[in-house]
Amino acid sequence: MNFSSKLLSNAVEEISKLPGIGKSTALRLALHLVNKEKGDIDLLLKSIRDLKDSVVFCEKCKSISDEKICDICLSVNRDTKTLCIVEDIRDVMAIENTGQFKGLYHVLGGKISPVDGIGPNQLNIDSLIDRVESEEINEIIFALSATMEGDTTNYYIFRKINKDGIRFSTIARGVSIGDNLEYTDEITLGRSIIKRIPFEQSSS
Amino acid sequence: MNFSSKLLSNAVEEISKLPGIGKSTALRLALHLVNKEKGDIDLLLKSIRDLKDSVVFCEKCKSISDEKICDICLSVNRDTKTLCIVEDIRDVMAIENTGQFKGLYHVLGGKISPVDGIGPNQLNIDSLIDRVESEEINEIIFALSATMEGDTTNYYIFRKINKDGIRFSTIARGVSIGDNLEYTDEITLGRSIIKRIPFEQSSS
Numbered sequence: 259m260n261f262s263s264k265l266l267s268n269a270v271e272e273i274s275k276l277p278g279i280g281k282s283t284a285l286r287l288a289l290h291l292v293n294k295e296k297g298d299i300d301l302l303l304k305s306i307r308d309l310k311d312s313v314v315f316c317e318k319c320k321s322i323s324d325e326k327i328c329d330i331c332l333s334v335n336r337d338t339k340t341l342c343i344v345e346d347i348r349d350v351m352a353i354e355n356t357g358q359f360k361g362l363y364h365v366l367g368g369k370i371s372p373v374d375g376i377g378p379n380q381l382n383i384d385s386l387i388d389r390v391e392s393e394e395i396n397e398i399i400f401a402l403s404a405t406m407e408g409d410t411t412n413y414y415i416f417r418k419i420n421k422d423g424i425r426f427s428t429i430a431r432g433v434s435i436g437d438n439l440e441y442t443d444e445i446t447l448g449r450s451i452i453k454r455i456p457f458e459q460s461s462s
Numbered sequence: 463m464n465f466s467s468k469l470l471s472n473a474v475e476e477i478s479k480l481p482g483i484g485k486s487t488a489l490r491l492a493l494h495l496v497n498k499e500k501g502d503i504d505l506l507l508k509s510i511r512d513l514k515d516s517v518v519f520c521e522k523c524k525s526i527s528d529e530k531i532c533d534i535c536l537s538v539n540r541d542t543k544t545l546c547i548v549e550d551i552r553d554v555m556a557i558e559n560t561g562q563f564k565g566l567y568h569v570l571g572g573k574i575s576p577v578d579g580i581g582p583n584q585l586n587i588d589s590l591i592d593r594v595e596s597e598e599i600n601e602i603i604f605a606l607s608a609t610m611e612g613d614t615t616n617y618y619i620f621r622k623i624n625k626d627g628i629r630f631s632t633i634a635r636g637v638s639i640g641d642n643l644e645y646t647d648e649i650t651l652g653r654s655i656i657k658r659i660p661f662e663q664s665s666s
Binding site for chain 1: 465466467468469470472473475476477479480481482487489490491492493494495496498500502503505506507509510511512513514516517520525526527528532533534550551552554555
């Protein structure tokens with residue numbers, strides 16, 4: 259693109275480095291910022307600066323937090339014996355929004371993916387193992403993506419944890435509630451038939 | 463959304479105020495920023511700060527510029543007697559990229575749109591009229607959106623300029639080059655038939 263302003267060109271360049279934002283969107287955002295009130299820009303820049311400078315990761319669950327230990331880990335109303343393993347904080351938020359889980363989380367920070375150069379050492383797996391060994395845990399629920407990488411990560415962790423008395427589970431996979439069968443992909447539908455559940459259990 | 467961190471929640475709130483960016487995208491961007499190098503964040507924030515603090519609008523054409531007069535208006539290689547009227551700087555960039563126009567521009571900053579509360583006084587129309595009266599202009603080319611608002615704005619400006627010896631034109635409208643007729647909307651196609659051009663002229 260042919261910019262009339264070096265300042266504009268710089269801003270577009272930097273904004274377009276954000277994921278999912280191309281040059282055209284970056285230009286639209288930059289022009290929007292030029293026309294905005296200075297106070298609004300200050301708020302935006304300050305919020306990003308504060309986030310970067312002050313945010314910490316919870317020492318227990320590795321989720322993003324404002325304090326050393328996050329609110330969920332500190333809460334006295336949670337079942338501390340059940341751990342849900344997730345990829346990142348968005349998954350914590352998604353599960354919290356369902357209101358169906360009262361245990362604690364452990365955020366891995368991704369999943370094992372050799373293609374992307376992510377091995378077990380890049381993930382919060384050692385801290386998970388320490389946690390399972392030092393705390394009283396009854397159940398570990400894997401809530402990772404239903405992909406090959408997710409399954410590999412689940413299996414790696416399952417093999418690494420040598421402790422008796424822990425039940426392992428993965429969140430259920432199958433046809434989404436409300437979905438029409440004709441629009442369900444065939445792998446999901448096929449697995450749903452193989453992993454069918456007794457009718458008496460299906461409505462509970 | 464249920465955030466574990468006030469800092470994260472603030473950043474998402476501010477980022478989602480940008481046009482076309484919803485809460486989910488804002489969260490994705492905020493988490494990306496958390497994981498980025500501090501130096502990269504500094505560059506991003508500085509580029510936005512510099513853009514906001516130092517950018518100016520060219521005194522002649524009202525385009526975004528780093529100096530009082532922009533490079534295009536300063537250039538000695540441009541035809542100063544032909545003015546192209548556009549809505550915003552993106553249009554200047556789009557026309558410059560074609561390499562087909564060697565005149566000067568005038569950026570209105572929008573188009574007359576009573577629905578959005580934008581009247582002639584919110585646009586750079588007075589400065590355009592001053593410019594036409596004080597400079598030697600032979601031709602004015604309207605390159606606004608091919609919409610009712612664009613046409614209204616063209617007509618308003620056409621009526622306001624009382625000076626002999628100026629040719630007015632609008633950029634051509636019709637079927638896009640490379641387009642299949644069956645996918646062209648019927649209004650464009652209908653107008654293309656009414657405004658058909660002699661065959662000898664069509665290939666020049």
